[in-house]
Structures are given as structure tokens and as C-alpha cells.
Amino acid sequence: MPTPQQYLQYLFNADDWEDFTVEWVHALGLWEGQPYLRVQRMGGAGDRGADVAACLTLQGTAGEWHCYQCKHYVKPLGQADAFPEMVKIFTAKVLDKYELPTRYVFVAPRIGTTLDRLLLNPPQLREEFLTAWDDDDSKLGAKLTPEAREAVGELARATDFSMFSAQNLDEIVRLHATTPHHVRRFPERLKPRPDADPAPKDQKEHEAVYVRKLLAAYNEKHGLSLQTLQQARETERVRRHFTRQREAFFHAEALRLFARDSVPDATYAAIETDLYDVVIEIEDRDYDLGHDRMDAVMDAAMAHQPNQHNVLAPVVRTKDLMGLCHHLANDDRLTWCKEELQ
Structure with a gap:
């Protein structure tokens, strides 16, 4: 029988992956002791770089929130995939669509080695991003107006890139397994059902x-x-x-x-x-x-x-x-x- 990791990589489509991410994000908030007040799937046209928004205040994305960016590719997620998504979230802030999230997590079945190492080194990640952004042949933000592109660059230079991270698939599966959704998602055996307690002597x-x-x-x-x-x-x-x-x-x-x-x-x-x-x-x-x-x-x-x-x-x-x-x-x-x- 395929493992949950194999189901996620080879049998899920992009929509399944986003639904699965919502379930995992709910569990993550509880596990971290800071339950999200709202977890909203935002993926689709016009999501502006936020597939799943997890809000810590009633202000939603106008207050403190975490962004979970879902990428379900056959190949590992690399810089060429991640940098355009980072541009989107900076652009959303510049255009007053969202506040900049305090956490931005790439959620993908596989993260490329180079990107994974960059995410572990925020200063280097920032340097690599800005190098790509400032390249004369850069396609990042090419559709923005000159004013918006300049504002995005300034915001990126002022941002602490430790907000960006990625999550290991095994850790995602391990936490998702604590939710009631896991047995529905993956055809595994139910845990053994304990024997029922005897009926109490006195009426409840x-x-x-x-x-x-x-x-x-x-x-x-x-x-x-x-x-x-x-x-x-x-x-x-x-x-x-x-x-x-x-x-x-x-x-x-x-x-x-x-x-x-x-x-x-x-x-x-x-x-x-x-x-x-x-x-x-x-x-x-x-x-x-x-x-x-x-x-x-x-x-x-x-x-x-x-x-x-x-x-x-x-x-x-x-x-x-x-x-x-x-x-x-x-x-x-x-x-x-x-x-x-x-």
C-alpha cells in the first residue's frame, strides 16, 4: 500500500494538496499552542501569492497572519519557483491587498536542495533574491509599473527574510496523522478500537x-x-x-x-x-x-x-x-x- 507521502506526491492534484494543507495548518496552530482564529484557502486566480491564509487576529490579512504557499510539482521546488511567489506577496503589501505576513511557508512535496539551504540562511536568501531582482534581464516583477516595482524592491530590502521557510513532508504527515482527516485521506488501518466500558450502575x-x-x-x-x-x-x-x-x-x-x-x-x-x-x-x-x-x-x-x-x-x-x-x-x-x- 502506498505511504501517505507517496499519495501526496503522486496521487494528489493541486486542489487536493491545498485542501490537505488547510487541514494540516489547523493542526499546526493547535500544536504550537497558538490556534489560528481563521484558516482560509485563498488559492486560485487573484490569490496574490497566498494559497492558505492563517490569521492570528480578527483583522485577518489586515492584521498579523501567516501565509502558506502550496506548490504541488513533480519536480522539487526551486528558486525559480519560489522567487516569483515572494514577489507576489511583496506586491500585495505594496498595493495594500494584505499586510506582509509574519510567517511565509512554502508547502511542497519536495523542496530543492539549493532552496532548502537558502531558507535555512535568511541573509543569504535575501542576497540571492535581491541579486535576481536587480539583474538587468530579470523577469521578476516584469509586469509591474516602474513605481510599483521600485516599491517592491525597497520593501524586499527592508524585510527580514527569516519570515520565509519550508516544511518537511514527513513532519507535515506526522502532524496531519493526529487529525481526524488523516484516515479519510489515506487508506490506512484504523487504530485498534478499545473495548466498551460496562454500563454504569447508576443512570447517567x-x-x-x-x-x-x-x-x-x-x-x-x-x-x-x-x-x-x-x-x-x-x-x-x-x-x-x-x-x-x-x-x-x-x-x-x-x-x-x-x-x-x-x-x-x-x-x-x-x-x-x-x-x-x-x-x-x-x-x-x-x-x-x-x-x-x-x-x-x-x-x-x-x-x-x-x-x-x-x-x-x-x-x-x-x-x-x-x-x-x-x-x-x-x-x-x-x-x-x-x-x-x-
């Missing part, structure tokens, strides 16, 4: 709705008047069934927490939505008893196969699907007894 606050609906189904079927979890636990006719339903609820809760830390939110939401689309047709039918309705929904859930294109599908268990039905009931999207449907 967030269990109130689905427990109430379970008790209503038991009361209707068996002529009982259960009102609390403890009463259900002490009633032999329902105790075993009730215990299994709570176990299923917390299995689904464990799946939700695992998904939260492993995949994008939409991945888990798709599992839940696909199940709901199946069981709502079953729940909507007429039944003599609410318990019968619940049994029919659970049968459908146990027979349901999650979409195999969903990266979570391999770790979804039958008990999760049963528990998800109780989560849906907890969210008032499913109900067992007819009285509660009216």
Missing part, C-alpha cells in the same frame, strides 16, 4: 429519554408501572432485556467516542444516518404494542450492514447498531409506544 443524565421510552414499552406490555432504572433492574420480567439495552447504548457511545478521535465527524454521522434511513420505515408501521415496534426496529438494525465504503464500517458491531437505535430514541428520532407518537 444523558440516558433519561431512551430509558423513559424503554420503561413505557415494558409498562404497556407487562402491565407494570416502572418509573426508574432501579425498578427495571429489580423486575425479573424485564431485567435481562433492560440490561442488554443499556449495554448496547454504551457500546454505541464507545463507538461515537472512538470515531470522534479517529475520523471526521461526518464519517460517524453517515453510519448513524444510514441506519436511521433503514429503521425509520420499520418504526413508522402500525404495531399493537410499543415493545413490538422496538423489537422490529432492533431486528432491522441487527440485519443492517454499514456502507463498506465508510472507513468506520469494519469496527461497527451488532451491539453498536442496537445501541444507535437507543441513541436515536434518546434524540427523539425514534419512539416505541403509540401514545408518545401522537
Whole structure:
């Protein structure tokens, strides 16, 4: 299986690369302890040298911000690629389009050796840039008016070139792997899913709705008047069934927490939505008893196969699907007894 680095270099296109960079930049801000207030993809015509803008203040690019310049080339990124981009960001400042960023990072699958060494030596980088800029045959800024070109040159001479840097691809991948986006981007195995914790002895606050609906189904079927979890636990006719339903609820809760830390939110939401689309047709039918309705929904859930294109599908268990039905009931999207449907 290709590595993430190989996917990035050979299978991603320029748009994919910019989207990937946005995900990485969000993680970078968190990792550095200075979360960006806004990360905006700017690439395209008129971006003026800023593919991704990461803003540290509410002023956006009119305040302090960092520029991430995305270059997805087959060949390593060299000076001939970098210098024109640097001209663009200087020009944007001269034309009052952006403030000059305090950090400007080239994000490319491969950085050429010469450029990489220059970026590690800001004074030499500045010297090389200005030499290329002042060359009589230079094409840098050739489309600028003489006044604008002179202003860009003055700005470059007054700028600390330590603002320019590049990021190593392995480091980018390593940090991106800490995000939920990584497993969606790259077909790697999910990390092992831990076992679900047992259902707690006492009812948790967030269990109130689905427990109430379970008790209503038991009361209707068996002529009982259960009102609390403890009463259900002490009633032999329902105790075993009730215990299994709570176990299923917390299995689904464990799946939700695992998904939260492993995949994008939409991945888990798709599992839940696909199940709901199946069981709502079953729940909507007429039944003599609410318990019968619940049994029919659970049968459908146990027979349901999650979409195999969903990266979570391999770790979804039958008990999760049963528990998800109780989560849906907890969210008032499913109900067992007819009285509660009216």
C-alpha cells in the first residue's frame, strides 16, 4: 500500500494538496499552542501569492497572519519557483491587498536542495533574491509599473527574510496523522478500537429519554408501572432485556467516542444516518404494542450492514447498531409506544 507521502506526491492534484494543507495548518496552530482564529484557502486566480491564509487576529490579512504557499510539482521546488511567489506577496503589501505576513511557508512535496539551504540562511536568501531582482534581464516583477516595482524592491530590502521557510513532508504527515482527516485521506488501518466500558450502575443524565421510552414499552406490555432504572433492574420480567439495552447504548457511545478521535465527524454521522434511513420505515408501521415496534426496529438494525465504503464500517458491531437505535430514541428520532407518537 502506498505511504501517505507517496499519495501526496503522486496521487494528489493541486486542489487536493491545498485542501490537505488547510487541514494540516489547523493542526499546526493547535500544536504550537497558538490556534489560528481563521484558516482560509485563498488559492486560485487573484490569490496574490497566498494559497492558505492563517490569521492570528480578527483583522485577518489586515492584521498579523501567516501565509502558506502550496506548490504541488513533480519536480522539487526551486528558486525559480519560489522567487516569483515572494514577489507576489511583496506586491500585495505594496498595493495594500494584505499586510506582509509574519510567517511565509512554502508547502511542497519536495523542496530543492539549493532552496532548502537558502531558507535555512535568511541573509543569504535575501542576497540571492535581491541579486535576481536587480539583474538587468530579470523577469521578476516584469509586469509591474516602474513605481510599483521600485516599491517592491525597497520593501524586499527592508524585510527580514527569516519570515520565509519550508516544511518537511514527513513532519507535515506526522502532524496531519493526529487529525481526524488523516484516515479519510489515506487508506490506512484504523487504530485498534478499545473495548466498551460496562454500563454504569447508576443512570447517567444523558440516558433519561431512551430509558423513559424503554420503561413505557415494558409498562404497556407487562402491565407494570416502572418509573426508574432501579425498578427495571429489580423486575425479573424485564431485567435481562433492560440490561442488554443499556449495554448496547454504551457500546454505541464507545463507538461515537472512538470515531470522534479517529475520523471526521461526518464519517460517524453517515453510519448513524444510514441506519436511521433503514429503521425509520420499520418504526413508522402500525404495531399493537410499543415493545413490538422496538423489537422490529432492533431486528432491522441487527440485519443492517454499514456502507463498506465508510472507513468506520469494519469496527461497527451488532451491539453498536442496537445501541444507535437507543441513541436515536434518546434524540427523539425514534419512539416505541403509540401514545408518545401522537
